[in-house]
Amino acid sequence: LRAQDTPHWRPALHFSPARHWANDPNGPFLLNGVYHLFFQYNPHGMVWGHTSWGHATSTDLVHWTEEPVAIPARPDEDIFSGTVVLDRDNRSGLGSKAAPPLLAFYTSVYSNTPAHPEGTQAQSISYSVDGGHTWRAHEGNPVLTLQPESRQFRDPSVFWYPDGQCWVMATVVGDAQVVKLYRSTDLLHWSFLSDFQPSGYRKPGMLWEMPLLLPLPLDGNPHDVKWVMIVSVNPWSIAGGSGVEYFVGRFDGTIFTPDALPAPGSDPSRYLWLDHGADQYAMARFANTGDGNPLLIGWMNNWDYASDIPTSPWRGQMTLPVEVALKTIEGRPALVQAPPRAYDDMVRKSGVHAYPDRMLKAGDHLLQPFGGDVLDIHLAIRRGDARRAGIVVRGSADGTIGTSIGYDFIDQTLTLDRAHSGNVGFSPRFSLAHIAHLAAPGGTLSLHLVIDRDSVEVFANDGVLRMTDLVFPPAGSDRVSLFVEGGSATFGAMRVAVLGK
Numbered sequence: 438l439r440a441q442d443t444p445h446w447r448p449a450l451h452f453s454p455a456r457h458w459a460n461d462p463n464g465p466f467l468l469n470g471v472y473h474l475f476f477q478y479n480p481h482g483m484v485w486g487h488t489s490w491g492h493a494t495s496t497d498l499v500h501w502t503e504e505p506v507a508i509p510a511r512p513d514e515d516i517f518s519g520t521v522v523l524d525r526d527n528r529s530g531l532g533s534k535a536a537p538p539l540l541a542f543y544t545s546v547y548s549n550t551p552a553h554p555e556g557t558q559a560q561s562i563s564y565s566v567d568g569g570h571t572w573r574a575h576e577g578n579p580v581l582t583l584q585p586e587s588r589q590f591r592d593p594s595v596f597w598y599p600d601g602q603c604w605v606m607a608t609v610v611g612d613a614q615v616v617k618l619y620r621s622t623d624l625l626h627w628s629f630l631s632d633f634q635p636s637g638y639r640k641p642g643m644l645w646e647m648p649l650l651l652p653l654p655l656d657g658n659p660h661d662v663k664w665v666m667i668v669s670v671n672p673w674s675i676a677g678g679s680g681v682e683y684f685v686g687r688f689d690g691t692i693f694t695p696d697a698l699p700a701p702g703s704d705p706s707r708y709l710w711l712d713h714g715a716d717q718y719a720m721a722r723f724a725n726t727g728d729g730n731p732l733l734i735g736w737m738n739n740w741d742y743a744s745d746i747p748t749s750p751w752r753g754q755m756t757l758p759v760e761v762a763l764k765t766i767e768g769r770p771a772l773v774q775a776p777p778r779a780y781d782d783m784v785r786k787s788g789v790h791a792y793p794d795r796m797l798k799a800g801d802h803l804l805q806p807f808g809g810d811v812l813d814i815h816l817a818i819r820r821g822d823a824r825r826a827g828i829v830v831r832g833s834a835d836g837t838i839g840t841s842i843g844y845d846f847i848d849q850t851l852t853l854d855r856a857h858s859g860n861v862g863f864s865p866r867f868s869l870a871h872i873a874h875l876a877a878p879g880g881t882l883s884l885h886l887v888i889d890r891d892s893v894e895v896f897a898n899d900g901v902l903r904m905t906d907l908v909f910p911p912a913g914s915d916r917v918s919l920f921v922e923g924g925s926a927t928f929g930a931m932r933v934a935v936l937g938k
């Protein structure tokens with residue numbers, strides 16, 4: 438342990454590398470009961486660079502084992518984000534029928550090579566025939582280049598499209614704010630399908646990154662399948678800096694058409710955001726998880742201040758994997774997110790305490806009889822005549838430190854306030870409060886909080902609204918309290934698990 442090390446911020450429920458810098462999750466997949474996660478990794482330092490694919494495995498999506506670097510950067514090629522697919526029928530010919538290959542699609546970023554203009558980006562493949570442990574570069578790389586070669590063409594996201602009996606790849610030209618779609622039947626040769634570039638949407642300096650296109654039944658109806666286009670945008674996100682938004686629409690095998698878009702120039706809150714906190718980016722989908730809800734994972738960070746995060750000897754971690762579904766919310770289709778079953782099982786096994794309902798009045802400030810720096814908390818706040826009510830987590834004994842999650846019943850807004858959460862001064866761009874509209878049907882707001890040593894994840898109203906925020910409290914800030922302003926409210930259905938002891 439060195440003086441600058443911060444073990445009190447080491448996440449217990451989220452993957453973080455033992456040392457050094459990590460950003461985007463890459464090519465997560467499930468094979469033979471093991472979840473594999475790759476990630477943008479700098480094996481040599483605490484800031485972005487030498488971009489390689491780090492690797493980790495898990496059987497429960499919560500406890501991760503870091504593996505050796507899977508795809509290292511080379512002197513003339515950095516390895517940017519991408520996807521892994523299982524080529525079950527060996528259509529690529531890179532494995533065999535008996536041993537179907539895994540194909541990792543990623544972006545090659547070229548430097549110091551006569552073969553490509555400096556800094557250009559193209560899509561490449563490495564493949565594995567040993568279940569994802571070792572990877573070899575395909576000899577025909579790159580498999581997809583733009584003409585003229587581009588410095589912003591990246592983040593291949595590949596999936597099987599049964600209706601067309603082909604694979605589809607979504608990529609971006611980041612600074613053009615466009616998603617480009619391609620198809621292939623052998624995973625090696627790709628032909629252009631279409632561009633998705635909603636008009637009136639451009640923002641100065643905004644990048645589009647990490648596209649993800651997936652089909653989802655609306656309200657569980659298999660006869661009403663919609664397509665969701667997820668895009669990470671940086672900056673101009675709803676909580677400032679980088680964030681993840683999505684579009685709901687149709688995909689006919691060639692073109693993605695959004696159902697309805699807010700008028701050009703609309704307020705950003707009219708768009709659909711996957712997370713209303715500041716620290717969710719570059720969401721990727723686990724491949725090969727079978728039927729059922731898609732499983733996604735993100736990078737818990739924000740490009741606004743990622744390089745200044747005060748953790749050591751690592752910098753960068755993932756968000757909790759979530760299952761997503763599409764439901765009609767306030768009259769329009771929207772993504773709903775929940776932690777995966779494996780997470781719930783782990784919580785249940787740790788022992789859950791149920792608490793009796795409590796009515797609190799303004800000025801009451803109830804310190805809960807449990808404490809911990811890693812907690813899973815469910816509660817439902819029922820309005821009496823309170824204006825606001827909520828919960829403070831990662832609080833200090835003297836009450837000066839804490840992260841507050843509060844609901845305003847009049848304005849119908851949920852706010853996560855980390856202004857007093859601990860170390861907030863490491864970057865002037867570390868935003869202090871995040872606020873989002875949310876209805877409270879029947880005057881009740883439900884919250885599910887996943888509290889880790891350096892983060893607070895909020896799932897409100899059964900995952901209708903998600904807020905993910907990093908926090909850096911002093912060691913020992915393990916108090917939880919409830920508060921009410923301007924009237925009374927009842928805190929019900931409170932269930933707590935103390936985790937990661």
Ligand code: FRU
Nearest residue numbers: 461477488517518591646719
């Ligand atoms: C997103 C991103 C990707 C790129 C990677 C590089 O955070 O900028 O577009 O592939 O990070 O590390």
